[in-house]
Amino acid sequence: MKHETAPPPAPREPVQIRWERRTQRPLLALAVAFAVAYAVPIVRPGASATTTGACTAVEWFVWGAFAVDYGVRLALAEHRGPFVRTHWLDLCAVVLPMIQPLRLLRLVSTLLLVGRRARMASQIKLTTYVVGAVVGLLMFGSLAVLSVERESPDGNIRTLGDAVWWSFTTMTTVGYGDHAPTTGLGRILAVGLMLSGIALLGVVTANIAAWFIARFEKDDAEERRQTAAIEALTAEVVALRAQVDTLSGALAAAPAPRRAKAAEGDRPGGEPPVSAPRV
Template sequence: MDDDSPLARWEQRTEIPLFAASLVFTAAYATRVLAVGLPPFGRDLCAFVLLALWALFVVDYLVRWRLSGQRWWHFVLSHALNTLVVVLPLFRPLRMVPLYEVIQRKRGEPRLALHARVISYAGLSTVLLGFSGALAVYQQERGAPGATMQTFGDAVWWACSTLSTVGYGDIVPVTTLGRVIATGMMAAGLALLGAVTGSFSSWLLQTFTREGDERPPGS
């Protein structure tokens, strides 16, 4: 894609506003879930903010699709993050990740090596996904019969053990939707762990190969 294309210009102009929208979305969602004593007006306001930001993400998604000139399904498959942001609320905080790419670029070139960028993106995605996943599961598990997740701290502990693929089993979701969310987080945890492990292994191999090539003959 050419840097001067309409889609590239749209992405450059909207990254920071969408980053701010993701922050507001996360704050409104966290307030709605964690603020137990929130008055009805506050809950309605949070719901309105969440709905308005979802509409904003949908509009951005449609504009990107139209500017790309691609067929619908090709665009959906080639822009997985944007698709997840629109379809699944759990992944909307991940809309912050593309801004990291903008920050790490200088004069059109990445400031970090590919391996470092993959590890950085995976780490940032893990934190955002863990926090939003803990919120989503806690919202479903709170007050459910037989629930072992009693506090948000329990939810954070569960999210950490789930994303790290450890799975101690001391805290498990008991609701249907909670288990569905847990399944998605387990899959995401495996993908993120694989990305970090693969990138680190590749970096080690390249480092050892480069040092071997630089070693003087006969040493």
């Protein structure tokens, strides 16, 4: 009795990849909580000390979760040196608030980590990521510049509406000039938004161009496939025609009795032809 061999087991997924897949959604939820905690004290400057302290605690808790996530991924990595070199953005985002614990730096670091984790998800398309980055930069840029410029004596960005309008015109590099930052940190934010807007616009343009190119290449490949199939079919027809011509020539060159015998053999059962009855 012949025994069938069992198929080899599928390769096991690395522990690091499983960790990243399982922690992706919880970390994104924590990032949303971070955004809310960051926005509340800015939108409501007269909030109580308890509310402000709770928001600050949430910010540091979320940031600690991202730091722990980086540490776990580093510990689970098979080769830690290449992991640190290829994930240098994550490392900078983790170390940055420890060097200068400012709320703005924690905000930038969280945005970097959220973007990094979003790019790791294969099911998230590039267009979705770009849209999310635009919305995130627009919202956080507005909140950050409002928190910096609202207390400035010469500032003209006093409300959330002014901040959103300024962020939108800055990201699109329009720059009407009706609202502009007057502090050094506000101008640094403006430069960051300008560069981010240009980069995102380039990504969108490149994505659209790549889509058209891929579409044209797909159509060309389908056309080449059909052309090759037609050429192969034509070659087969020509070969069959040549064989038929060869057989016809050989049959015409054969003697008459052989031709009659061949014609007789073509009938079913090899029976001789039935002659017509005489009248």
